[in-house]
Amino acid sequence: MINPIDSEEKILKRIRRTRILRRIIKVFFMSVIVVWGIVSLFPMYWMFVTSFTYIGPSFTMRDIKWFPNPPTLQNYKDFMQLEAPWWIEKRPWQRWFLNSLLVALIPTLSNLIFDSMAGYSLAKLRFPGRNTLFWLIIITMMIPEFVPLIPLYKMMYDFNWINTYWALLFPGFAGVGGVFLFKQSIQTLPSSLIDAARIDGASEFKIFWKIVLPLSKPILALMGIVGFVGGWNSFFWPYLVTNSSEMFTIQVGLTGMMGAGAFGIPPGVEAYGEIFAGAVLAAIPVIVIFFAFQKYFVKGITVGAFKG
Amino acid sequence: MAEIKLENITKVFKVQRRRRTESVVAVDGMNLKIEDGEFLVLLGPSGCGKTTTLRIIAGLETPTEGRVFIGGKDVTEYPARERGIAMVFQDYALYPHMSVFENMSFALKNLKFPKDEIKKRVTETARMLGIENLLDRMPKELSGGQRQRVALGRAIVRKPQAYLFDEPLSNLDARLRIQMRAELKELHMKLGTTAVYVTHDQIEAMTLGDRIVVMRNGKIQQVGKPEEIYHRPANLFVANFIGTPPMCFFRVKVVDENGIKFLFKNGDTMTAPSKFWEKLSKYLEDEIIVGVRPEDIKPVDRNDGALNVFISSSEFVGTKILVNFKIGEERGIMEVEPEKANLIMVGKSLPITFNVEKLHLFDPETQKNIGVD
Ligand SMILES: Nc1ncnc2c1ncn2[C@@H]1O[C@H](COP(=O)(O)OP(=O)(O)OP(=O)(O)O)[C@@H](O)[C@H]1O
Ligand SMILES: [Mg+2]
Numbered sequence: 001m002i003n004p005i006d007s008e009e010k011i012l013k014r015i016r017r018t019r020i021l022r023r024i025i026k027v028f029f030m031s032v033i034v035v036w037g038i039v040s041l042f043p044m045y046w047m048f049v050t051s052f053t054y055i056g057p058s059f060t061m062r063d064i065k066w067f068p069n070p071p072t073l074q075n076y077k078d079f080m081q082l083e084a085p086w087w088i089e090k091r092p093w094q095r096w097f098l099n100s101l102l103v104a105l106i107p108t109l110s111n112l113i114f115d116s117m118a119g120y121s122l123a124k125l126r127f128p129g130r131n132t133l134f135w136l137i138i139i140t141m142m143i144p145e146f147v148p149l150i151p152l153y154k155m156m157y158d159f160n161w162i163n164t165y166w167a168l169l170f171p172g173f174a175g176v177g178g179v180f181l182f183k184q185s186i187q188t189l190p191s192s193l194i195d196a197a198r199i200d201g202a203s204e205f206k207i208f209w210k211i212v213l214p215l216s217k218p219i220l221a222l223m224g225i226v227g228f229v230g231g232w233n234s235f236f237w238p239y240l241v242t243n244s245s246e247m248f249t250i251q252v253g254l255t256g257m258m259g260a261g262a263f264g265i266p267p268g269v270e271a272y273g274e275i276f277a278g279a280v281l282a283a284i285p286v287i288v289i290f291f292a293f294q295k296y297f298v299k300g301i302t303v304g305a306f307k308g
Numbered sequence: 309m310a311e312i313k314l315e316n317i318t319k320v321f322k323v324q325r326r327r328r329t330e331s332v333v334a335v336d337g338m339n340l341k342i343e344d345g346e347f348l349v350l351l352g353p354s355g356c357g358k359t360t361t362l363r364i365i366a367g368l369e370t371p372t373e374g375r376v377f378i379g380g381k382d383v384t385e386y387p388a389r390e391r392g393i394a395m396v397f398q399d400y401a402l403y404p405h406m407s408v409f410e411n412m413s414f415a416l417k418n419l420k421f422p423k424d425e426i427k428k429r430v431t432e433t434a435r436m437l438g439i440e441n442l443l444d445r446m447p448k449e450l451s452g453g454q455r456q457r458v459a460l461g462r463a464i465v466r467k468p469q470a471y472l473f474d475e476p477l478s479n480l481d482a483r484l485r486i487q488m489r490a491e492l493k494e495l496h497m498k499l500g501t502t503a504v505y506v507t508h509d510q511i512e513a514m515t516l517g518d519r520i521v522v523m524r525n526g527k528i529q530q531v532g533k534p535e536e537i538y539h540r541p542a543n544l545f546v547a548n549f550i551g552t553p554p555m556c557f558f559r560v561k562v563v564d565e566n567g568i569k570f571l572f573k574n575g576d577t578m579t580a581p582s583k584f585w586e587k588l589s590k591y592l593e594d595e596i597i598v599g600v601r602p603e604d605i606k607p608v609d610r611n612d613g614a615l616n617v618f619i620s621s622s623e624f625v626g627t628k629i630l631v632n633f634k635i636g637e638e639r640g641i642m643e644v645e646p647e648k649a650n651l652i653m654v655g656k657s658l659p660i661t662f663n664v665e666k667l668h669l670f671d672p673e674t675q676k677n678i679g680v681d
Binding site for chain 2: 131190192193195196197198199200201202203206210211214215
């Protein structure tokens with residue numbers, strides 16, 4: 001509030017003061033962000049640096065190096081067991097990557113198909129029980145993800161699916177979260193578009209394929225990226241339902257390597273160099289995907305703001 | 309091209325409200341025959357069931373009762389895509405991810421037309437509507453008027469059996485609306501295809517319609533040519549709904565003093581037109597409602613045989629003066645030529661007469677027009 005009685009000098013002073021205050025606030029927030037960034041990026045940096053550094057068989061936080069000196073690819077060679085003697089049992093790391101790729105891709109694709117269809121029906125089609133179904137979906141979303149793990153495991157066991165791709169892939173084929181997202185986003189499309197397409201002679205499937213899906217591109221991209229990254233990074237479920245090393249995903253495999261005496265690592269050896277090399281390799285797809293689709297990612301978050 | 313017939317159409321919506329299911333009767337026992345090539349306008353206030361009627365014809369809504377015929381065929385059970393009709397929506401409903409060309413060719417593609425035929429038809433139609441230079445644009449790169457034309461074009465390319473319009477001009481500004489109204493009329497004369505047009509704008513209805521259907525609460529109030537609706541309204545609702553400024557209504561007592569007369573609330577009397585005498589005889593000593601349009605009320609210089617009214621305000625609107633007046637407690641409005649402005653003095657009384665040939669008489673109970681059968 002500017003008091004009209006105040007002299008010009010006083011007003012100028014006040015303006016200067018608020019300007020300085022604003023700058024201080026800005027600097028404060030910037031430093032918070034920078035600190036937070038450093039803290040969260042540090043493990044990544046450490047992993048990256050360590051993967052290019054020679055470290056001895058015993059390794060603790062005290063041996064931390066800020067720069068690889070000298071840089072070496074030895075850890076990567078060790079991870080891939082390029083120089084391992086023939087009589088050592090090899091770890092199937094290629095299979096781990098392949099399995100991770102399957103776990104990341106297949107459920108994501110099927111999620112895009114099923115969730116978008118279900119979301120469309122809930123958003124735009126009229127059928128008996130629609131509201132009940134929607135509420136069931138909401139309720140399912142409220143349940144913490146660990147609650148159904150045991151019954152689900154029991155089901156996999158009874159189906160004889162443990163340690164098969166069925167167990168790895170099938171439970172993720174459709175998800176209520178995705179259905180909900182698609183429903184919310186498709187609901188923002190004007191119904192007159194769908195009516196117009198009906199009048200224009202399009203079949204129900206064609207309306208979905210040619211009108212609804214193309215207009216859902218941002219949400220498709222968002223779901224695709226989140227699904228891929230989530231699948232690639234998933235650990236607990238693959239860990240639960242696999243028990244032989246050629247069924248492991250890369251996340252499960254890397255974790256397994258930390259247990260001494262397994263996967264070609266002698267007992268008592270903590271092979272952090274190799275593990276970090278594997279972890280860097282495992283992080284590459286996620287980073288690539290994120291940067292490649294960054295544009296859609298941000299767009300997807302603002303989805304719902306539909307303009308005709 | 310085809311005629312459309314609605315037989316006993318009723319549509320009831322079930323609406324959930326706090327665990328209770330309520331029924332909304334949107335269309336109530338509607339019977340209507342739309343002739344081949346006719347331009348028929350559905351007119352009525354908001355919520356009277358116009359859109360629902362149109363959607364039932366289109367096949368986007370199934371009637372709760374009754375049957376729909378297009379071209380003599382019972383299409384009640386047909387989905388929209390089998391009915392061969394085109395529809396223009398209020399919000400245009402252009403597909404936002406398709407170019408103008410793709411928008412216009414979508415229906416033809418669904419009908420499996422060959423590519424060159426599609427191209428030919430789309431360019432022809434676009435030329436007719438003056439949008440051939442816009443074919444590569446996306447809908448969001450168009451102005452409101454251009455979108456409107458594309459929406460029209462999308463309907464026209466198909467050469468449908470009938471056009472359905474749901475308030476297609478309501479999103480345009482006033483000037484463009486008048487222009488598009490004229491263009492629509494010309495277009496209909498050129499194409500000669502049956503058209504059903506929904507609006508709540510009575511001027512649009514009057515200028516466009518070969519016939520007008522006035523609706524209220526899902527029921528048809530009157531069907532007729534624009535002049536009929538204007539000059540011979542079937543009931544109070546239609547009389548009140550049509551015309552700007554609206555018709556004035558006065559409650560009068562029917563008395564017999566050397567011929568049948570109307571006794572107004574301020575004590576003045578006026579001789580009833582003799583053509584109504586027979587019909588009025590059964591209302592003697594009863595009240596009826598007299599309706600008169602503002603242009604049929606004139607100020608007069610002399611006092612004999614005139615009504616004395618109290619002038620409450622006046623508005624100059626260019627070609628005429630709108631004068632608000634009162635007879636007793638009842639309000640009325642009349643149109644006065646600017647030359648007679650000197651007669652109008654706000655706060656004073658003024659003798660006026662009605663053009664008795666154009667009086668409308670309504671039964672206050674049934675609300676029906678006594679003068680028309
Ligand atoms: N899908 C629906 N579900 C429930 N009620 C509906 C539905 N569609 C329309 N109604 C109701 O039916 C009645 C008629 O609606 P309609 O849309 O036909 O009116 P309208 O004459 O087109 O009005 P407007 O001029 O406002 O567009 C209204 O009371 C409306 O609330
Ligand atoms: Mg409507």
